Amino acid sequence: MSAAFDEAIALQPQADGSYAGHTSPAYANMVGPFGGVTAAQALNAVLQHPQRLGEPVALTVNFCAALADGPFAVTARPARTNRSTQHWVIEMTQGGATVLTATAFTATRRDTWSAGEHALPAVPAPADVPLPTGRGRVEWINRYEMRFVDGGFPAEWNGTDHGISRTRLWLRDNPPRVLDFASLAALADVFFPRIWRRRATLVPIGTVSMTVYFHADAAQLAATGTGYLLGQAQAQAFRNGYFDQTAQLWNEAGELLATTHQVVYYKE
Amino acid sequence: MSAAFDEAIALQPQADGSYAGHTSPAYANMVGPFGGVTAAQALNAVLQHPQRLGEPVALTVNFCAALADGPFAVTARPARTNRSTQHWVIEMTQGGATVLTATAFTATRRDTWSAGEHALPAVPAPADVPLPTGRGRVEWINRYEMRFVDGGFPAEWNGTDHGISRTRLWLRDNPPRVLDFASLAALADVFFPRIWRRRATLVPIGTVSMTVYFHADAAQLAATGTGYLLGQAQAQAFRNGYFDQTAQLWNEAGELLATTHQVVYYKE
Numbered sequence: 001m002s003a004a005f006d007e008a009i010a011l012q013p014q015a016d017g018s019y020a021g022h023t024s025p026a027y028a029n030m031v032g033p034f035g036g037v038t039a040a041q042a043l044n045a046v047l048q049h050p051q052r053l054g055e056p057v058a059l060t061v062n063f064c065a066a067l068a069d070g071p072f073a074v075t076a077r078p079a080r081t082n083r084s085t086q087h088w089v090i091e092m093t094q095g096g097a098t099v100l101t102a103t104a105f106t107a108t109r110r111d112t113w114s115a116g117e118h119a120l121p122a123v124p125a126p127a128d129v130p131l132p133t134g135r136g137r138v139e140w141i142n143r144y145e146m147r148f149v150d151g152g153f154p155a156e157w158n159g160t161d162h163g164i165s166r167t168r169l170w171l172r173d174n175p176p177r178v179l180d181f182a183s184l185a186a187l188a189d190v191f192f193p194r195i196w197r198r199r200a201t202l203v204p205i206g207t208v209s210m211t212v213y214f215h216a217d218a219a220q221l222a223a224t225g226t227g228y229l230l231g232q233a234q235a236q237a238f239r240n241g242y243f244d245q246t247a248q249l250w251n252e253a254g255e256l257l258a259t260t261h262q263v264v265y266y267k268e
Numbered sequence: 269m270s271a272a273f274d275e276a277i278a279l280q281p282q283a284d285g286s287y288a289g290h291t292s293p294a295y296a297n298m299v300g301p302f303g304g305v306t307a308a309q310a311l312n313a314v315l316q317h318p319q320r321l322g323e324p325v326a327l328t329v330n331f332c333a334a335l336a337d338g339p340f341a342v343t344a345r346p347a348r349t350n351r352s353t354q355h356w357v358i359e360m361t362q363g364g365a366t367v368l369t370a371t372a373f374t375a376t377r378r379d380t381w382s383a384g385e386h387a388l389p390a391v392p393a394p395a396d397v398p399l400p401t402g403r404g405r406v407e408w409i410n411r412y413e414m415r416f417v418d419g420g421f422p423a424e425w426n427g428t429d430h431g432i433s434r435t436r437l438w439l440r441d442n443p444p445r446v447l448d449f450a451s452l453a454a455l456a457d458v459f460f461p462r463i464w465r466r467r468a469t470l471v472p473i474g475t476v477s478m479t480v481y482f483h484a485d486a487a488q489l490a491a492t493g494t495g496y497l498l499g500q501a502q503a504q505a506f507r508n509g510y511f512d513q514t515a516q517l518w519n520e521a522g523e524l525l526a527t528t529h530q531v532v533y534y535k536e
Binding site (some may be wrong): 057058060062064079080082085087089099101102105110111112113115117118164165208211213217234235237238240242246248256259263266 | 382
């Protein structure tokens with residue numbers, strides 16, 4: 001267990017059915033906390049909810065404002081419960097103001113015909129990809145082991161349009177922690193901004209909405225254990241202040257565990 | 269103007285700030301209405317809201333239950349309003365029960381450096397792609413002109429695993445209607461289920477969550493007018509009852525107007 005991650009996403013049930021949480025200095029970003037951990041905290045309110053049915057299949061989190069370092073409240077409401085599926089509405093507040101909205105879909109799954117279609121790309125094994133040297137510029141970076149296969153940080157921040165924004169990396173929690181839904185939700189947000197990769201320019205950015213589709217169940221995540229995930233992320237369009245990112249996360253066995261998308265503000 | 273689409277998404281403001289709408293027989297699906305129009309109705313509650321700031325950038329709709337043919341109520345709440353951005357929480361009910369939850373993000377956009385990255389594939393022009401013959405099996409199909417470039421309906425429903433689920437088609441409203449955010453949201457859901465394409469088997473399906481990222485602004489949509497869009501959709505994984513779809517919508521000028529994703533239940 002990574003004490004840091006588990007402490008970061010810990011929530012205390014309140015008498016009114018809401019949960020109380022606190023931002024974690026271990027996951028501090030430039031302004032406020034790493035969004036992936038905020039997403040994991042929002043999902044955790046569903047995971048811990050006594051009325052939860054099944055496991056997460058879809059999660060959308062909307063970052064409404066940078067969280068202030070400190071406490072927050074989060075509510076998860078089962079808006080609709082069917083026989084084997086459930087729809088959740090989630091909201092996180094600080095001082096009464098909404099800082100995050102989210103929806104989630106949980107379901108009990110049955111074994112069916114299954115197939116991957118987006119295959120793990122041909123990449124070197126994790127052990128053959130060097131670790132970056134030095135510590136991250138922000139604290140949360142140090143909570144992940146990232147081995148960049150290609151599309152790492154530009155060698156020079158010189159404004160060159162590289163024409164492509166794709167990044168591939170092996171990644172896992174640091175220290176290693178057995179994969180679960182909360183940590184996978186956080187890992188979905190681990191990619192540095194596609195516009196930095198594409199343009200080699202450190203413009204200010206902020207994710208406004210992220211969606212994660214979980215293709216794996218809890219058993220498959222547990223079987224992945226502390227192994228590496230291959231993450232691949234690429235933008236499809238940059239337009240007037242917002243770009244998108246489409247990304248995949250496979251385990252070393254080549255199973256596509258999650259696909260994820262986000263739309264990100266950028267300043268010029 | 270397509271009277272059918274505009275009538276379908278029409279909402280009447282109520283004294284309590286909610287809106288009243290009605291499902292449209294012109295967009296009837298096998299069970300309940302076409303989900304794309306339901307998504308457009310949900311978005312329309314934001315578009316018509318007197319407190320709206322800016323234009324849609326992101327929309328996530330969660331289909332909680334098949335809508336019954338008849339009236340519905342929809343509420344759109346601005347959960348957070350910043351200087352130039354706004355986060356919305358949307359809920360649709362029938363007889364007091366939640367049938368849809370959604371979130372949306374609107375923003376005023378500024379001209380910035382922009383670039384496409386996922387380019388329009390090399391495909392024949394719309395006029396060189398034949399129209400399907402015959403009417404759709406369900407009524408909503410007749411509200412769209414669909415010219416399949418590749419990956420159309422399987423020639424035989426014989427259960428063959430085709431190994432790929434990709435479809436490309438030129439599409440627009442039928443009769444033609446000038447593109448706007450509501451119709452683009454509906455067009456994002458127009459693709460037939462990827463599992464039918466992949467497996468050539470008509471298994472029961474149902475979209476549970478769809479996200480649309482709007483890369484275009486209102487002016488760009490108006491300039492696209494009644495022209496065709498190229499839609500491309502493909503699944504990345506089919507696993508234990510749920511598959512995902514990632515899709516793009518370009519106009520004939522090659523501008524990527526929207527990227528969209530959904531996760532879909534399938535029965536086996």
